[in-house]
Amino acid sequence: EDQVTQSPEALRLQEGESSSLNCSYTVSGLRGLFWYRQDPGKGPEFLFTLYSAGEEKEKERLKATLTKKESFLHITAPKPEDSATYLCAVRSNAGKSTFGDGTTLTVKP
Amino acid sequence: GAGVSQTPSNKVTEKGKYVELRCDPISGHTALYWYRQSLGQGPEFLIYFQGTGAADDSGLPNDRFFAVRPEGSVSTLKIQRTERGDSAVYLCASSPRDTGLNEQFFGPGTRLTVL
Numbered sequence: 645e646d647q648v649t650q651s652p653e654a655l656r657l658q659e660g661e662s663s664s665l666n667c668s669y670t671v672s673g674l675r676g677l678f679w680y681r682q683d684p685g686k687g688p689e690f691l692f693t694l695y696s697a698g699e700e701k702e703k704e705r706l707k708a709t710l711t712k713k714e715s716f717l718h719i720t721a722p723k724p725e726d727s728a729t730y731l732c733a734v735r736s737n738a739g740k741s742t743f744g745d746g747t748t749l750t751v752k753p
Numbered sequence: 754g755a756g757v758s759q760t761p762s763n764k765v766t767e768k769g770k771y772v773e774l775r776c777d778p779i780s781g782h783t784a785l786y787w788y789r790q791s792l793g794q795g796p797e798f799l800i801y802f803q804g805t806g807a808a809d810d811s812g813l814p815n816d817r818f819f820a821v822r823p824e825g826s827v828s829t830l831k832i833q834r835t836e837r838g839d840s841a842v843y844l845c846a847s848s849p850r851d852t853g854l855n856e857q858f859f860g861p862g863t864r865l866t867v868l
Contacts, residue, residue: 648795676854687757687844687859688796695854731795735854739809741786743795 646671650732650744657722657751665717665747667732675739677715679708680731682746688731691717722751755779757860759845765866766835774830774863778847785828786857787820788844796844802828803851835867 649668657663669677676695680688692701694710701708705726707718717730729746736742758777766772778785783804788796798812805825813819817835822828832839842864846857 678856680859685861687846687861688857689859690856693854693856733795739801739851740811741798743788743797745793745795 646734646736646740646742648732648734648742648744650730650747652747653745654748655750657719657749659723659751659753660721662718662720662722664719665730665749667715667717667744668713669715669732669734669744670713671734671736671742673737675735675737677710678733678735678741679715679717680733682729682731691730719749722749724751724753727751757845757847757858759843759860759863761863762861763864763866765868767868768835768837770835770867772832772835772865774832774843774865776828776830776845776847776860778826778828778845779858780826782847782849782858783825784848784851784855785822786846786848787828787830788846790842790844790862799830801851808851832865835865837867840865840867 647670651666679691682688692708697712709716729748731746733743760775785802787799790796800810800820802822817833819831842862844862846859848855
């Protein structure tokens with residue numbers, strides 16, 4: 645059974661304090677790993693897709709990396725507007741998507 | 754353009770009742786997905802449509818849950834004999850087609866409360 649574990653469950657940072665979120669996964673044939681951002685009361689918003697180990701993608705203050713066992717979402721000099729829940733999901737070769745429970749990030753000004 | 758819309762935004766029902774949740778995907782998107790999200794958890798896959806047919810319904814928890822997409826656009830998730838454990842946010846997502854690597858565009862969800 646595919647599994648996705650995200651850590652920490654919650655992270656509180658000061659504005660400008662860089663950090664990383666972890667997504668560990670086991671999957672029977674990885675087709676792709678996805679990062680989403682979810683604000684309260686809204687649906688997830690797509691951030692990145694990573695396809696293979698060693699791949700990196702960046703968007704503004706966010707950078708996602710992928711190894712064979714885990715993915716990291718690095719946040720550089722975060723701002724209060726980066727506060728949200730960040731979700732990681734894997735898509736297996738069989739086609740099924742499995743989400744982690746997310747990391748809730750709070751950035752204090 | 755318009756994003757994925759879901760109606761109603763909130764639904765309160767009594768145990769044992771029947772409910773229908775509607776999803777309007779982005780125009781032209783052929784792939785449509787339903788998920789269920791409980792408080793503090795990530796979305797849980799329910800069913801995926803490619804066009805009018807259910808390509809994968811392995812996530813439906815039991816035969817009380819059923820979904821249709823008769824014309825390949827709007828989809829309806831139907832829940833019979835609702836139970837308190839069905840209370841959750843039901844999310845719908847769409848994408849232009851399903852390649853296994855495609856971005857999914859999510860709606861705001863329907864919050865279902867079963868009393």
